[in-house]
Amino acid sequence: MLARVGSQAAREAMTREIIVIKEQVGQRVQAEQQFDFLAYYTPGMAVLFLMFAMMTGGRTLLAEREAGTLGRLRAAPLGAGELLAGKVLGVFATGLLQMTALVLFTRYALGVEWGEPAAVALLIVLTVSALAALGLFIATVARTASQAIFIGSSVVMVLAAAGGNFVPRLAFPEWLKTISLIGPNAWALEGFQKLHNGAALGGVATELVALVLITAVFFGLALIGFRKFVK
Numbered sequence: 001m002l003a004r005v006g007s008q009a010a011r012e013a014m015t016r017e018i019i020v021i022k023e024q025v026g027q028r029v030q031a032e033q034q035f036d037f038l039a040y041y042t043p044g045m046a047v048l049f050l051m052f053a054m055m056t057g058g059r060t061l062l063a064e065r066e067a068g069t070l071g072r073l074r075a076a077p078l079g080a081g082e083l084l085a086g087k088v089l090g091v092f093a094t095g096l097l098q099m100t101a102l103v104l105f106t107r108y109a110l111g112v113e114w115g116e117p118a119a120v121a122l123l124i125v126l127t128v129s130a131l132a133a134l135g136l137f138i139a140t141v142a143r144t145a146s147q148a149i150f151i152g153s154s155v156v157m158v159l160a161a162a163g164g165n166f167v168p169r170l171a172f173p174e175w176l177k178t179i180s181l182i183g184p185n186a187w188a189l190e191g192f193q194k195l196h197n198g199a200a201l202g203g204v205a206t207e208l209v210a211l212v213l214i215t216a217v218f219f220g221l222a223l224i225g226f227r228k229f230v231k
Contacts, residue, residue, distance in 0.1 A: 055152030057091035115195025140225030
């Protein structure tokens with residue numbers, strides 16, 4: 001009798017173990033199926049290329065100063081803010097064209113679903129503006145064009161590694177997730193991922209506001225540095 005009860009209990013325990021293992025494996029497979037690598041790394045690489053382009057665009061300030069072009073522009077009846085705004089618009093237009101081309105190509109050539117068009121367009125605009133402001137700020141801090149290239153490239157690689165361009169931020173420890181939010185690329189990638197998963201414009205409001213604030217901060221810092229830069 002005792003042997004029969006013990007045998008039955010052992011069989012039930014083994015059955016429960018197998019069921020739990022099957023459930024865990026099934027959940028892991030389902031999670032892997034839900035994560036779309038192409039949909040994640042497409043905006044990741046697009047934002048990475050954009051970061052390098054914006055660093056290069058900001059470097060033109062130093063090239064113009066070394067060539068004497070900036071001094072001639074400063075002689076015109078224009079304030080430092082107007083000159084910097086003009087430079088921002090030029091860099092911004094380049095970045096916007098680059099991102100738009102990449103989005104359209106990956107959408108129609110690779111079938112990547114970016115999400116609601118209006119929300120994607122606004123997120124692209126704010127991502128470009130934030131990175132353009134960051135690039136100009138670095139340019140006003142650097143002393144030479146070569147120094148700007150070194151600083152800009154270093155900043156891009158650090159932000160890309162911490163912001164999820166290479167490895168999804170979901171795999172990061174909590175402290176690194178928090179620190180990575182200092183970079184505009186982290187907010188941009190969060191927004192693009194949410195839109196891909198079906199979020200509407202209101203669903204990325206936090207990311208949009210963060211990018212606006214980052215743009216304002218770095219543009220303000222760039223303006224302060226630019227006034228010293230052109231003296």
